[in-house]
Amino acid sequence: MKAIETDGKGQVRIVEIPRPVPGAGQCLCRITACATCSGTDRKLVRSGLPWADTYPALLGHESVGTVVECGSGVRSLAVGDRVLRPCVAYPGTAYGALASWMGGFAEYGIVTDPAARTLDAVEDPFGYARYQQRLPRETAVSDVDATMLIMLKEVAGSVVGVGIGPSHRVLVLGAGGVARAMCFFAKLQGARQVVVAARRDAPLMACQKCGADALVNTSRQTLSEAVPSLTDGHGVDFVMDAAGNVELALEAASLLADGGVLASYATLEDGGQFPRERVRARGNWRMLDSPVGEDAMHEKMLAWVAASRIPFANFYSHVMPFQDFVEGFRMLEERKADKIVFVIASER
Numbered sequence: 001m002k003a004i005e006t007d008g009k010g011q012v013r014i015v016e017i018p019r020p021v022p023g024a025g026q027c028l029c030r031i032t033a034c035a036t037c038s039g040t041d042r043k044l045v046r047s048g049l050p051w052a053d054t055y056p057a058l059l060g061h062e063s064v065g066t067v068v069e070c071g072s073g074v075r076s077l078a079v080g081d082r083v084l085r086p087c088v089a090y091p092g093t094a095y096g097a098l099a100s101w102m103g104g105f106a107e108y109g110i111v112t113d114p115a116a117r118t119l120d121a122v123e124d125p126f127g128y129a130r131y132q133q134r135l136p137r138e139t140a141v142s143d144v145d146a147t148m149l150i151m152l153k154e155v156a157g158s159v160v161g162v163g164i165g166p167s168h169r170v171l172v173l174g175a176g177g178v179a180r181a182m183c184f185f186a187k188l189q190g191a192r193q194v195v196v197a198a199r200r201d202a203p204l205m206a207c208q209k210c211g212a213d214a215l216v217n218t219s220r221q222t223l224s225e226a227v228p229s230l231t232d233g234h235g236v237d238f239v240m241d242a243a244g245n246v247e248l249a250l251e252a253a254s255l256l257a258d259g260g261v262l263a264s265y266a267t268l269e270d271g272g273q274f275p276r277e278r279v280r281a282r283g284n285w286r287m288l289d290s291p292v293g294e295d296a297m298h299e300k301m302l303a304w305v306a307a308s309r310i311p312f313a314n315f316y317s318h319v320m321p322f323q324d325f326v327e328g329f330r331m332l333e334e335r336k337a338d339k340i341v342f343v344i345a346s347e348r
Contacts, residue, residue, distance in 0.1 A: 003088060003106035004325055008047035008055035012329050019108045020088055022071035025116030029065030029086035034104045035147035035341045037062055038332050044101050054099035058088050063104030064146040075115035082135040083111045084150055090128050107344055133298045141305055144319055144341045145312035153301050155181040157293025162263045164238055166190035171236040171252055174243035175203035177315045177339035180210040182240045187211035195230055197223055209314050227255045242266050316341050
């Protein structure tokens with residue numbers, strides 16, 4: 001079967017590897033679509049993350065697939081079920097000579113049955129299998145859109161987890177798919193005002209479709225110049241970092257109101273740790289590693305989907321066939337795309 005391999009030196013390619021075989025408590029899935037987690041994937045391709053240091057490696061973790069075969073001991077999944085995050089091999093493990101950083105960009109992958117995992121203590125490296133959640137058969141969402149559920153659950157869990165709610169002013173750093181989702185869920189939680197800061201006009205304008213009340217192009221204006229006037233001198237209650245730019249986050253932290261929160265979500269551009277000791281904010285502030293709560297948000301997200309509350313197409317920029325992966329990744333590198341869904345197989 002086909003899968004995506006990276007050498008960790010900036011190159012990606014489509015390779016042929018054996019189809020995975022499900023073990024006890026596992027299912028084989030035909031992967032139908034997988035989206036880029038663009039910032040993380042770009043860093044993995046350039047060996048830019050300290051926890052991913054073994055190459056060549058398999059990529060992809062925002063995948064959706066359909067169960068085609070069940071191993072022994074499977075109780076709560078069946079052939080025909082759609083499942084999120086099927087992967088060739090679990091993160092931190094190996095698949096032959098290839099390391100696995102999830103391996104969702106492939107034609108087939110495995111998932112672990114949650115009932116078998118709980119009752120039979122099936123091995124679950126890094127706790128990854130808890131994210132491989134089933135989509136009820138009545139869930140009216142395409143496989144392309146379903147790839148967004150992974151990122152959307154993470155971001156919704158972050159927005160809810162840090163405590164954004166009515167009356168709050170929120171500053172979002174970045175304007176990609178994650179930032180757009182932050183805007184959307186902050187407004188869904190009742191935020192009074194959402195300001196988005198980034199360097200390019202087109203992505204900033206896309207954030208308006210997701211609820212942004214004000215935009216700051218940081219290539220033309222500093223946050224320190226723009227935010228006080230936009231917030232009538234109040235500052236912001238939350239800074240949500242979806243950019244991973246330390247200097248921008250440090251500037252934003254100085255604009256926090258008393259009791260404000262800086263929530264670090266993005267992987268830093270250099271793959272390192274956020275320098276908390278350099279943060280200087282007004283009054284009493286807190287810094288949080290933004291909670292994601294992906295698995296805990298599953299039922300809530302399904303309810304929003306059923307109520308037609310989620311504008312899926314606002315969160316990805318392109319849909320491309322799997323055979324064009326190398327070209328698609330070049331578009332990401334050149335900032336001609338910000339989040340791509342690759343269609344690997346036709347839908348049901």
